[in-house]
Amino acid sequence: MSLAPRTRQTLTTRLALSPGMRRSLALLRLPLPDLHxxxxxxxxTNPFLAFRPGRLPGAALDAALATTAAGESIAxxxxxxxxxxxxxxxxxxxALFLVEELREDxxxxxxxxxxAERFGLEHAVLDRAVAALQACEPTGIGARSAEEFMALSLRETGISPDLAQRLCQRLTELAEGRWSALRRDxxxxVRELERIADFLRSLPSAPLQAEGDPALPMIPEIAIQRSPDGLLSVRPVAEAWPAVRVRRLPDEAQSNADLVALHRRAVEIASALSARSATLIRIGELIAHEQAEFFIGGFERIKPMTRRDVASALSLHPSTVGRAIAGKALEFEGRVFALATFFSRSVPGNDTGNGPAPSAFDVQRRIRQLIAAESPDAPLADETIRAQLKNEGVDMARRTVAKYRKCMRIPSSHGRRRPKGTPNGAVADCRHLKNQKNP
Known part of the structure; x- marks a missing residue:
């Protein structure tokens, strides 16, 4: 009657995915060059698998098919x-499962x-697994937020975990040089605080941003087309898709266990590739349906979706959606869009029950609008923006406003203040907003 054996058995069964399922998930995550x-x-290495590559752009195809013997992958x-x-x-x-869940950055x-619920795990096990992943190189790998990435980076310099966490909860004060309060707390x-602030400014925005070779251009795998009457449809970019064919297993080879295993592996790969294609088409069709106003009216009319929304609509698991959109792109009228463009996480704590919670994309766009409309002589402080958002039905902490502002590379109110003597026509503080890409 003990629950412990049942918990362990559930974990073992579900984490030990079948080879076919593991192969299917692995192929689903690969962007097109890596898939080739x-x-x-x-x-x-498999005589039963015939492979026909798709037609990628020359540089991308060369890079995809080049040997990678010089080094192992990050995974x-x-x-x-x-x-x-x-x-x-x-x-x-x-911990190995979490490696497969990492984003490209x-x-x-x-x-x-x-x-925890899916695998019947105790949170203590998950905490140990996350800690094991975050103990790996490069520094900051497995961080769940920009703040945690910075805290892990600070710990590498010898700062205690507790102090690193407290410092990263005070990023605004560090950025604005409020040394007295920081020194007291x-x-x-002050000299050490200045050194820490300089160190944090020097960090990349993500653990893997500085790793590896320059990114290849994204290659669209699906295309959205608009008919003369304005209807949208989805088609595969078939010329870019690779194809495989499974050769027949001869009767005389049926008793050879090694050959049977190779043939089974070829069948699993063909099935996984077919499932990958079908999943991308389904996601593309949902994007075309939900984002019709975006494709007709432009970026400002985008309707951000969460992975959970799409997973629910397509009867998929959210992690499957995450794998499917990672490194993938679609083409629309000559322009290429990363699938991740259309996805955003909902803002925690704002599910009021009166419709869907606002997405992080929506909140960032509203913050940008408020800052773009502010007076150059009296820029809005993060607390003022927080209060305005609360009046509009979005309740969040001031530090969350600061985090979103920094994600959009918008300076603090102090950095946006117009210097005395600046002519009215020279509004330099918000000029960067007009040239900045949407998140």
């Missing part, structure tokens, strides 16, 4: 580092409560 590389390698490196930590089997399995964008001298 992976399938080309499989075809070289392989992280898996190796995790296995070297001497973790118990459950924690190691969960190295952030861990998952709901731990959801994973942290006990650090």
């Amino acid at each position: 590389e992976d399938l080309a390698h499989e075809a070289e 392989q490196s992280l898996a190796h580092q995790i296995r070297m930590q001497g973790l118990d089997r459950t924690t190691e399995a969960v 190295g952030y861990l964008d998952v709901e731990l409560d959801e994973i 942290t006990g650090l001298p």
